[in-house]
Amino acid sequence: AITRGEVILSEKDLEGPLWELEMALLESDVALPVAESIIDRIRKDLSGQHKKFLRSTGDIAEDALRDAILTILSAHTLDFDDYVKGHDKPVIVVFTGVNGTGKTTTIAKLAERLKESNVGVVIAAGDTFRAGAIEQLQKHADRLGVKMIKHDQGSDPAAVIYDAVAYAKSNKKDVVLADTAGRLHTNVNLMEQLKKISRIIRPDLVIFVDEAIAGNDAVERAKLFNDAVPISGSILTKADADSKGGAAISIAHITGKPILFLGVGQEYKDLRKFDPDWFVERLLER
Amino acid sequence: MVLDNLGSSLKSAIQKLANAGKIDKEIIDDVVKDIQRALIQADVNVKLVMKLSNRIKERALTEAPPAGMDSREHVLRIVYTELVNIIGKATPIALEPQTIMMVGLQGSGKTTTTAKLARFFSRKGLKPAVICADTYRPGAYDQLSQLCEKLGVMFYGERDNKDAVAIVRNGLKETQKYDVRIVDTAGRHALETELIKEMKDIWGLTNFTHRFLVLDAAIGQQASEQAKAFNDAVGITGVVITKLDGTAKGGGALSAVSDTNTSIAFIGVGETPDDLERFDPDGFISRLLGMGDLKALVEKA
Numbered sequence A: 001a002i003t004r005g006e007v008i009l010s011e012k013d014l015e016g017p018l019w020e021l022e023m024a025l026l027e028s029d030v031a032l033p034v035a036e037s038i039i040d041r042i043r044k045d046l047s048g049q050h051k052k053f054l055r056s057t058g059d060i061a062e063d064a065l066r067d068a069i070l071t072i073l074s075a076h077t078l079d080f081d082d083y084v085k086g087h088d089k090p091v092i093v094v095f096t097g098v099n100g101t102g103k104t105t106t107i108a109k110l111a112e113r114l115k116e117s118n119v120g121v122v123i124a125a126g127d128t129f130r131a132g133a134i135e136q137l138q139k140h141a142d143r144l145g146v147k148m149i150k151h152d153q154g155s156d157p158a159a160v161i162y163d164a165v166a167y168a169k170s171n172k173k174d175v176v177l178a179d180t181a182g183r184l185h186t187n188v189n190l191m192e193q194l195k196k197i198s199r200i201i202r203p204d205l206v207i208f209v210d211e212a213i214a215g216n217d218a219v220e221r222a223k224l225f226n227d228a229v230p231i232s233g234s235i236l237t238k239a240d241a242d243s244k245g246g247a248a249i250s251i252a253h254i255t256g257k258p259i260l261f262l263g264v265g266q267e268y269k270d271l272r273k274f275d276p277d278w279f280v281e282r283l284l285e286r
Numbered sequence B: 001m002v003l004d005n006l007g008s009s010l011k012s013a014i015q016k017l018a019n020a021g022k023i024d025k026e027i028i029d030d031v032v033k034d035i036q037r038a039l040i041q042a043d044v045n046v047k048l049v050m051k052l053s054n055r056i057k058e059r060a061l062t063e064a065p066p067a068g069m070d071s072r073e074h075v076l077r078i079v080y081t082e083l084v085n086i087i088g089k090a091t092p093i094a095l096e097p098q099t100i101m102m103v104g105l106q107g108s109g110k111t112t113t114t115a116k117l118a119r120f121f122s123r124k125g126l127k128p129a130v131i132c133a134d135t136y137r138p139g140a141y142d143q144l145s146q147l148c149e150k151l152g153v154m155f156y157g158e159r160d161n162k163d164a165v166a167i168v169r170n171g172l173k174e175t176q177k178y179d180v181r182i183v184d185t186a187g188r189h190a191l192e193t194e195l196i197k198e199m200k201d202i203w204g205l206t207n208f209t210h211r212f213l214v215l216d217a218a219i220g221q222q223a224s225e226q227a228k229a230f231n232d233a234v235g236i237t238g239v240v241i242t243k244l245d246g247t248a249k250g251g252g253a254l255s256a257v258s259d260t261n262t263s264i265a266f267i268g269v270g271e272t273p274d275d276l277e278r279f280d281p282d283g284f285i286s287r288l289l290g291m292g293d294l295k296a297l298v299e300k301a
């Protein structure tokens, strides 16, 4: 069906290029259901469309993919720095996520970032469960010269965070960064505990921390954490470990919330504002 | 353990087979596609999945089913044997004096698993000692010493020394009279060359009986590359999959053992020192595919 240098794309023309793009998404750790829904979308959008004779179907499909991913990643925006600047003080930020993703380290990085722009920070040692958790955060707080509020190990995390908020109010601090213990989304008691923390503290922001090296499970846990205590945005750590970080797409897609930052190393400076364009370029580069 | 919804897609594929009577190519294509989906969703490396599924397809189409086995059982049996080929048996653990080195990516569960292993060996009547070689992560010393104190396990560490190699050298001397000595190292990944070198230097201090790679059950496509890097550096003798008490399937571990020619030793199923189990290949395969006991099928043949 060639008219004036154009052809009409059929599903059959698209099959090969779309298959390749789907494989690329899967190899980049975009979860399977998410990859499939993106590819289906593109198939529907493109088939039946006219294309210029000289453009390859593969290029057209790739452009469509780029757009689809950017749409997911830019669906909502939240600028952390602007939010903190514009919001009533103290801004209460609670960090959630499964075990070992990098919550505590990310709090230290954000504390450093805020400190540098002269924002007063208090840290709450809300992981009262894991061995060494309070000591870990204390060491960061000492290094950064930031106040940390703690109770004994085994005590009520909501109470610690509550005290940190009270401290911030009476000492004119701008932001409370509250750590919580890592927990798996399948652990009903611990997820209930998280809801309780949220009820008592009423955080302004809830930030879900996951890792860029995670695979398909990213969808499951983002969904269950977001269901338990609705998140404002996510941070993906360990993006320096050579993964393509497709988990960012899975998480943004399933939660409808923005990715705020990427963790790109173990030092305080290793926190990068999430830039969808940069991310998509990296994802699609060969 | 949570067994899951990805199984449902596979189950429907298997159902198609059951209804099909005789094996034809179209149905096998269908079923193999569904097996691909299940494995990819379990985070098995995509290239490995393609290789595996091609083999399964080829065998299903060319091999005659054993007597008394219908076509459905035949395909399942092939899937099972191909997976067993990769996974093998659990890494053998001798109940005798030995030294163990724990390595892995940041936050994968090394320190927690170190404590779990100390507990495992002491229950078997061996005297464990633990050495903290993580001089990097804040609070690493406290985390491990607290865990050991609770368990009544000998702990060696040097709080203010930044030289992990020196600490392990000293620690190995100090713990000579203990049966099982376990060295917990800092988290690192393949691109952190300084840290990889440090790990190699620790490895060079003694002839470690085991070098365990601790892998998070949720790790995605990076599992292969990372496992290869650790294997190149210190020669992995076994994998520990952690956090299998969640919904992650642990397919990364399958890629890891496939690429390093090792096996899986233990699985972690919780945060407490008792939440450690010896690896069971059949349970793991069932979890990967989201379906029940395939072993019985094979034994029927």
Ligand SMILES: Nc1nc2c(ncn2[C@@H]2O[C@H](COP(=O)(O)OP(=O)(O)OP(=O)(O)O)[C@@H](O)[C@H]2O)c(=O)[nH]1
Pocket: A097, A098, A099, A100, A101, A102, A103, A104, A105, A106, A127, A130, A133, A180, A181, A182, A183, A237, A238, A239, A240, A241, A262, A263, A264, A265, A266, A270, B106, B107, B137, B187, B189
């Ligand atoms: N390479 C790299 N490592 C990171 C990054 N973020 C955190 N880590 C490391 O990941 C490990 C776990 O980080 P934590 O901050 O303790 O994680 P957590 O989520 O608080 O862990 P739990 O409290 O046990 O659930 C530490 O060794 C950190 O140094 C990152 O962006 N890149």
Ligand SMILES: Nc1nc2c(ncn2[C@@H]2O[C@H](COP(=O)(O)OP(=O)(O)OP(=O)(O)O)[C@@H](O)[C@H]2O)c(=O)[nH]1
Pocket: A099, A100, A130, A182, A184, B104, B105, B106, B107, B108, B109, B110, B111, B112, B113, B134, B137, B140, B185, B186, B187, B188, B214, B242, B243, B244, B245, B267, B268, B269, B270, B271, B275
């Ligand atoms: N639910 C669950 N949590 C686990 C398991 N194994 C470890 N964890 C948790 O995972 C988090 C990280 O564990 P660690 O032992 O600190 O990990 P690590 O590899 O030593 O971390 P780094 O030293 O920072 O590289 C902690 O919150 C542990 O309690 C497991 O099998 N199940």
Ligand SMILES: [Mg+2]
Pocket: A103, A104, A105, A127, A133, A179, A180, A181, A182
């Ligand atoms: Mg923490």
Ligand SMILES: [Mg+2]
Pocket: B110, B111, B112, B134, B140, B185, B186, B187
């Ligand atoms: Mg550790």
